[in-house]
Amino acid sequence: MKYVHLDSVESGQYLGRTIFASNGSILLSEGVQLTVFMINTLNRIGVTMIYIKDPNLEDVEIPEIISEETKRIVMQQMGQTFAALRSGKEFNSRAMSISINTLLDEVMKNRDVLVQLTDIRTKDNEMYVHATNVCMMAVLVGINMGFNESQLKELATGALLHDVGKIELTCDDESSDSRRHHTWRGFELLKTKRELSLLIAHVAFQHHEALDGQGIPRGLTSDDIHIYAKITAVANMYDNLLFDTSMGRRMLPYEACEHMMALAGTKLDREVLIHFLKTVSIYPTGASVRLSNRETGVVVGQHRGLPTRPIVRIVKQDQMDRELEIKEIDLAKHTTVFIEQVL
Numbered sequence: 001m002k003y004v005h006l007d008s009v010e011s012g013q014y015l016g017r018t019i020f021a022s023n024g025s026i027l028l029s030e031g032v033q034l035t036v037f038m039i040n041t042l043n044r045i046g047v048t049m050i051y052i053k054d055p056n057l058e059d060v061e062i063p064e065i066i067s068e069e070t071k072r073i074v075m076q077q078m079g080q081t082f083a084a085l086r087s088g089k090e091f092n093s094r095a096m097s098i099s100i101n102t103l104l105d106e107v108m109k110n111r112d113v114l115v116q117l118t119d120i121r122t123k124d125n126e127m128y129v130h131a132t133n134v135c136m137m138a139v140l141v142g143i144n145m146g147f148n149e150s151q152l153k154e155l156a157t158g159a160l161l162h163d164v165g166k167i168e169l170t171c172d173d174e175s176s177d178s179r180r181h182h183t184w185r186g187f188e189l190l191k192t193k194r195e196l197s198l199l200i201a202h203v204a205f206q207h208h209e210a211l212d213g214q215g216i217p218r219g220l221t222s223d224d225i226h227i228y229a230k231i232t233a234v235a236n237m238y239d240n241l242l243f244d245t246s247m248g249r250r251m252l253p254y255e256a257c258e259h260m261m262a263l264a265g266t267k268l269d270r271e272v273l274i275h276f277l278k279t280v281s282i283y284p285t286g287a288s289v290r291l292s293n294r295e296t297g298v299v300v301g302q303h304r305g306l307p308t309r310p311i312v313r314i315v316k317q318d319q320m321d322r323e324l325e326i327k328e329i330d331l332a333k334h335t336t337v338f339i340e341q342v343l
Contacts (some may be wrong), residue, residue: 165187
C-alpha cells in the first residue's frame with residue numbers, strides 16, 4: 001500500500017484501507033475500485049489522505065497497534081456516548097468499559113509496533129478518530145512508564161473522553177469565558193458520573209494546562225497537573241499538529257516531533273515526551289520519500305529505536321528493456337544516506 005494525497009489519486013485505483021463513518025459504519029471498504037464520483041465525494045467530506053494499493057508494494061503491510069474492527073467498535077461506542085451526553089441522558093458505562101478493555105488488550109499485545117497516525121478522516125468522524133488515537137498513544141506511554149492495569153484503564157478512559165466538553169461548543173464560547181472552555185465543560189460533565197474516577201474528569205480538565213503556568217483554563221503549573229493529563233496533553237498535541245488545520249499548516253510526523261521537543265520542560269513534560277517519542281514512527285510505512293542520493297522511494301519497514309532510519313524501497317523502470325528495477329535501502333545500514341524530504 002501507498003499513503004498518498006487525495007489530489008494524486010486517479011479513478012481505477014484500489015482503496016488500500018477501509019474508511020469509517022463517525023458511527024463506526026463503513027463508508028468505503030478496502031479493495032474497492034475508486035471512481036471519479038467516489039474521489040469527488042471523499043474530497044467533499046473532507047478526506048485529504050488515503051491508502052491505495054500498489055502492485056509494487058503488495059507485500060508491504062502497514063503495522064497496526066489496534067485493529068480496524070476495534071477502531072470501529074470504539075468509534076461506535078464514542079458516538080453513542082456523546083449522543084447520550086448531548087441529550088442529557090446517562091451513557092452506557094459498561095459498554096464503554098468493554099470497548100476500552102478491548103483497546104487496552106490490543107495495545108498491550110502490539111506495544112512494540114511504532115505509532116502511525118494514518119487513519120482516513122472525514123469531517124464527521126475526525127473527533128472520534130482523534131480521541132481514539134490520543135487514547136492509544138496515551139496508553140503506550142503509560143505502559144512505557146510502568147503503569148499498572150488499573151492506572152492504564154483510568155488513563156485510557158480519560159484520554160478517550162478528553163474532548164467531551166466540545167459537545168455543542170463553538171469557538172466563540174471558548175474565547176469569551178474560561179469556564180465555557182471545553183476543558184471546564186468536560187470536567188463538569190464527567191465529575192458527576194459515579195461510575196468514573198474523578199481522575200478521569202481531571203484529564204478532561206487539565207489536558208490544555210502547561211508546565212510553565214501559561215495553559216488553560218486555570219494556569220496550573222507542573223506540580224499541580226496530574227500525570228494522566230500530562231500524558232494526554234502530549235498525545236493530543238501530536239495528533240493535532242498532524243491533522244488539525246486550525247493550528248496552522250499540518251505538520252509531517254518528523255516536524256511535529258521537532259516542534260514538541262522544543263516545548264519540553266515549558267509546555268510539555270520532558271519525561272513523558274521522551275517515552276512518547278520512543279513510540280512514534282517518524283517516517284510512516286507507505287510514505288513516499290526523497291533520499292539524499294536523489295532517489296525516491298516508499299518506506300516499507302521500520303526499526304524500533306531508530307525511527308529516523310527506516311527501510312526504503314526504490315522502484316525504477318529500465319529505459320532500454322522497460323523492466324522494473326526494484327531495490328531496498330536499509331538506512332540503518334547505509335549510514336551515509338538520509339531522508340531529505342517526504343513527498
